C-alpha cells in the first residue's frame with residue numbers, strides 16, 4: 143500500500159529523527175573515543191590489566207602517591223587505599239570488563255573507567271582531608287553495582 147498525504151510527512155519525520163538519533167550516537171562515540179581518558183591516552187589489554195598495572199598504592203616521594211586501581215564487576219582493587227599525609231595523589235584507573243565510575247565521595251575525584259584504557263587523574267588533597275572516605279562506583283555496571291565500593295583512609 144503506497145503512502146498518502148499526511149502519512150508521507152510522518153514517514154519523513156520518523157526517518158529524519160532516526161538519522162538525527164544515529165548521528166548523535168555516532169558523534170557521542172566519536173567524542174568519547176577522542177576524550178577517553180584525556181590527552182594522555184594509555185591503552186591496556188583488559189586481560190592483562192591486573193598483572194601489568196599492578197593495582198596498589200605507591201609513595202613515590204614524601205606525600206606524593208601513585209595509586210593504581212582496577213575495577214571489575216563488582217569490586218575495586220585494591221578495595222582499601224591508605225594514604226599517610228598525602229599532598230598529591232595520581233590515580234591510574236582501568237576496568238577489566240565494563241564501564242565503571244570511580245568516585246571518592248565528598249571529594250572532586252570522579253572518573254569514568256573504561257576497559258582498555260588507563261585514565262589518569264591527579265588529586266590535590268586538601269590539607270584538612272582526613273579520616274575515611276567512601277569510594278563508590280557511579281556507573282551502573284550490573285546486578286552487584288551497589289556492592290562495588292571501597293575506602294580511602296587518610297592518616298594525618
Ligand code: CUA
Pocket residue numbers: 213214215216241242243279280281282283284287288290
Ligand atoms: Cu561498577 Cu557500577
